[in-house]
Amino acid sequence: MSARLRCVCCALPRRALEHVGLGHHHAATERLRSERHAHTVDLRAAAANGKRERFVFDAAGTEALPGTLVRPEGARAVGDAAANQAYENVGITLDFYAKVFGRDSLDGAGMDVSASVHWGEGFANAMWTGKQMLFGDGDGVRVRGFTHCLDIVAHELTHAVTQHAVRGGLGIVKRKGKLDLAGEAGxxxxxxxxxxxxxxxxxxxxxxxxxxxxxxxxxxxxxxxxxxxxxxxxxxxxxxxxxxxxxxxxxxxxxxxxxxxxxxxxxxxxxxxxxxxxxxxxxxxxxxxxxxxxxxxxxxxxxxxxxxxxxxxxxxxxxxxxxxxxxxxxxxxxxxxxxx
Incomplete structure (x- = not known):
């Protein structure tokens, strides 16, 4: 899938955000559909041994991506539960695809996977941006974060699998300059x-x-x-x-x-x-x-x-x-x- 067709896919749909009274967060996800942030490190080149690696960053409540690297592949657990949860659940998902289907990372060719935690101020969503994972913390009351939830992490990472498996993107359309999923394909x-x-x-x-x-x-x-x-x-x-x-x-x-x-x-x-x-x-x-x-x-x-x-x-x-x-x-x- 070409870079210009990357899509932002979110864990919570608009309906759920409205239900918890956080519908205003949908505007941030809409904005991310058209914005692409450059990585500060070349993650694809980072794995010198040729094996896919995980990189967890801390966005520290900002909207900058990826943030500060806090846990690279093989590093010990850190004092941030969200960072450790992201690291473990990304790893479990990658292991599933490798051990069950023989797939070498999300793209099938050993790509490294980065994830940023604590993105935005109380941001009530998690998503695959087309380049990496990002996790908001939620408001801590109605929405209690996403990194602890294995299936949410797997859901978002599977958008990357689909992105690389279906040439041209499955159900991706451009609306008013923004990428979105639409129709039965979406x-x-x-x-x-x-x-x-x-x-x-x-x-x-x-x-x-x-x-x-x-x-x-x-x-x-x-x-x-x-x-x-x-x-x-x-x-x-x-x-x-x-x-x-x-x-x-x-x-x-x-x-x-x-x-x-x-x-x-x-x-x-x-x-x-x-x-x-x-x-x-x-x-x-x-x-x-x-x-x-x-x-x-x-x-x-x-x-x-x-x-x-x-x-x-x-x-x-x-x-x-x-x-x-x-x-x-x-x-x-x-x-x-x-x-x-």
């Missing part, structure tokens, strides 16, 4: 990040599909605000997420031109249905199908395109008319993307 981009966020957490916890909670972002909100950011099992169920969650669980709730975070619930649930139909450890079957399918998606892919691609991938990996292919097709049918 919803697929968000869904891919949710799917692999859940898989990273399940893999790390050694959970099968029955043990998994299928939530993304549990613990980001204060308990009185909500439990999690999204549910793959029951999209839009605010008993599991937060009040006002508008995610759709099937095509009856699809909104043409609607928020990609809301429409992403449809492919999210399709993955959940396929994975639970197959049972066992989701990263071994449904996860492999989705992972191998991502590079085959076109920048303007629709839900129907994704259904066909994942079905074809299932047949290629596990055989035509295999239980895996049947599970994938049935999942897309149940959410109304394919005809029953």
């Amino acid at each position: 919803a697929l981009n968000e869904s891919i990040s949710d799917v692999f966020a859940s898989l990273v957490k399940q893999w790390h916890r050694k959970q099968d599909v029955k043990q998994a909670d299928w939530l993304v972002g549990e613990g980001v909100f204060a308990p009185e605000i909500g439990r999690a950011v999204r549910s793959l099992k029951q999209p839009g169920d605010d008993r599991l997420t937060y009040g006002g969650d508008d995610q759709a669980g099937d095509m009856r709730g699809f909104v043409p031109g609607g928020d990609v975070h809301a429409n992403s619930g449809i492919p999210n649930r399709a993955f959940y249905l396929a994975a639970t139909a197959l049972g066992g450890r989701a990263w071994e079957h449904a996860g492999r199908i989705w992972y191998d399918s991502v590079p085959r998606l076109k920048p303007k892919a629709t839900f129907v395109d994704a259904a066909h691609v994942t079905s074809e991938t299932a047949a290629r990996l596990f055989g035509i008319a295999s239980r895996e292919q049947h599970a994938v097709q049935a999942a897309w049918q149940k959410v109304g993307v394919l005809p029953a």
Whole structure:
């Protein structure tokens, strides 16, 4: 993906920010869509041994990136919990992709990964900027930070995987000079990040599909605000997420031109249905199908395109008319993307 097509992808959608009374923070994420900050060190060249490395920086409440380097690869833990959490959770995510799918870092070619903590003053979001991770601290009351939440970190880093896997970017459009995700392709981009966020957490916890909670972002909100950011099992169920969650669980709730975070619930649930139909450890079957399918998606892919691609991938990996292919097709049918 070219530098001019890099996109800023955020952990909390506008709907969630408005729910917690921090909707004004959305303006900062919008601004970041058009601004690109230069790194003060060449991170790609920093790993002399040819292996990908992590670099955690402290932005110290400013909006400058990357900030002061506080924990490079191999360094001991520091006295900053957020820096240590970012370091560990980035590492777990990179290990997942390497050990499960044989992927060498986010780009598949051993790129180094940088992350900046304490970005902005009480900034209530986390994101992949197209170049690096950044984490705000939240207000400490309603939004309790992001670095501690493995699946939020994995969600954002997976945007980088998709960025490098889909030439031209999946669902990326330019609106009034700003980059954004739009349409069904944009919803697929968000869904891919949710799917692999859940898989990273399940893999790390050694959970099968029955043990998994299928939530993304549990613990980001204060308990009185909500439990999690999204549910793959029951999209839009605010008993599991937060009040006002508008995610759709099937095509009856699809909104043409609607928020990609809301429409992403449809492919999210399709993955959940396929994975639970197959049972066992989701990263071994449904996860492999989705992972191998991502590079085959076109920048303007629709839900129907994704259904066909994942079905074809299932047949290629596990055989035509295999239980895996049947599970994938049935999942897309149940959410109304394919005809029953």
